Amino acid sequence: MDKTVIMTAAGAVDNKIDYNALEQKGDVDMYTVFEETRVEGRKEGRAEEIIETGYEFGLSDEDILGRLQRKLDISLEMARAYLREFGKQTV
Numbered sequence: 001m002d003k004t005v006i007m008t009a010a011g012a013v014d015n016k017i018d019y020n021a022l023e024q025k026g027d028v029d030m031y032t033v034f035e036e037t038r039v040e041g042r043k044e045g046r047a048e049e050i051i052e053t054g055y056e057f058g059l060s061d062e063d064i065l066g067r068l069q070r071k072l073d074i075s076l077e078m079a080r081a082y083l084r085e086f087g088k089q090t091v
Helices: 003-012 019-025 030-056 061-072 076-086
Strands: none
Touching: 030 061, 030 076, 061 076
């Protein structure tokens, strides 16, 4: 499938999919985009829960970032993006 079509579909659902990373895994089709969208949605939900729970237990932003990285297997950059989106403080 054409890269432009897939990127447009991913953008339409406001997905943060890294198309180049998907492309390295092999054939990319609409199913792959929708599956990645589902996985990303789950990660966002879990990230929001981890952040809320962290604040409830008085954890620092740095501790929450570490938990996000470990629990979701994500980069520090992605953890910071989630904390900016769902957190109380600026990172």
